[in-house]
Amino acid sequence: MKPGSIGTDTDHAIEVLRNGGVIGFPTETVYGLAAAASNSVAVNRIFEIKGRPRNHPLIVHLNSLTEARHWSADWSASAEILGALFWPGPLTVIVTKALNVHQEVTGGLETVALRVPNHAVALEVLRGLEGGIAAPSANKFGKVSPTTAEHVLADLGSEVDYILDGGPCSIGLESTIVDCSANTIQILRPGGISHELISQVLPVAEQVTGPSRASGMLDSHYAPICRLTVVANVNEAQSLLETQAANQQARIIDGSSDPTLFATQMYSQLRQCDDDGIDQAIVVLPSPNGIGHAIRDRLLKAAHGAQSQSH
Template sequence: MTGPPRITESVSRAAEVLLNGGIIGMPTETVYGLAACALDERAVNRVFTTKGRPKNHPLIVHLPSLEQCMDWGVFSTSAIALGNAFWPGPLTLLVERTELVPNWVTGNRDTVALRVPQHEATLELLRQVNTGVVAPSANKFGRVSPTTALHVLSDLGDDVDLILDGGSCEFGIESTIVECIGSEIRILRPGAITASDIFDVLGDSPALDSTDSRAPGMLASHYSPVARVVLCETPEQAENLSAQSEMQGVKARMLWHEDAGTYAERLYSDLRAADEESCEIVFAVLPEADGIGVAIRDRLTKAAHHA
């Protein structure tokens, strides 16, 4: 396709673009993804090129049901239990791949990341496409993830063929990634599905390992705005540092929401707003390391790590 990207609410139009080898901005309940049909090598290569993402970084494959996911991955009893409990929803399962899965999706690894998103328009899109769809966040690699269609347009412009507008993302941060291989249950990326949620289903507490390269978003520096992010332990500390910076002529912004769910939902929009306001520093308050607060701390820590 040529010309500027078009924002649409037409699911059938978005499906047509994907089936014709195009790439689109796709809404989910977590963040907007840059979507392509997983079995179309040329389209997937466009995703890597458009994002500036290294091709050895694995991609998450999105499908409309657990049953279809089982064509793409080898599911243990635990994986099936988690899929039944949380799909559709903000959970990605890392499992052994089947022969259906091509190397360009997995970065030549023996595992594949699979998810059933909880967004009605996207589920309908996946049903119409009737194959796996890769969809890493629809932004330049390492930068702040998009949570609205306009964020995608701002970041990627005419590099995408179409943007399916599904409104603002419900959760605002990426899915929880859980490794389910054999008896091994590990959280590789924290998200809205928490360790406590997983314990309630399996009766075991999963280990947390946010350094495993088999899952997306594992770099020390990620989710970064242009502004420098400084981590603070309390709102008072952030407020004082922000005021001091302003007195010194340095434009600053404080980042904090008392409610953790609201903090997660607005996190990326607030980081983007700091850049739009030409802030030099963002003083971000770390929430309690509990529930979705674990995921917020993970994203803020990576946003504050300047490679």
């Protein structure tokens, strides 16, 4: 198959990964840019294709909690509890890395980020490969994340060796990242598993401090080409729309009425704005509850990123 081909052949995807290739990889959160985590040359290609800084750690996807334990030199009680409760699922735990984990995967840190995805196709590939898959989102660094195989093709084209089509992502937002390497856990990135759910089972440190330790922690991320403005309600959005200059095209996107449904569509809607030549997307924020917190995080960072690239 030629590079950039979209297909549903899991055996071919496994063969490409075994041979040091890089593929578009479906999960329930977003599509990943995937390589065998044990192959440092292949992992380096992820950074080259994505244009990602090499000190940004990658998430290693695994097929089970049992497999995940082998990737840590000091598997913590908190990681065990969260993995048992929320895997397979949209949760990433950060733990002390095992000695044999490549520094390309960890961004040079002494910790590693691990996840078991809740996606039948992803798990089939992981079982067939019999190893971990390193995979950030399959898009250029800082841009809108992909939630379909077609998004991966549009962003990366023939730079990837194969795009495995597992259908549209059922959650549509990146995983929650929880640092389990210290005595008290910290949520470094909100995602598909809410703060409320996690705090019901473990105490959570409220303040995230220090430099970026995980994907998505930068102020600017997930950005479309168009200008992005976030507002509190539909009335505010309508008022803003009415003030647009005659030569400016704007579109209102309402994320407040059904946040769970909106999460599955948000990145597609932002991409559609760019495809349609919209100058400004005006997005109504959901309430900061449940997955609404993760949506707000992505939109605020996307707005910052869109503003930065317009200057």
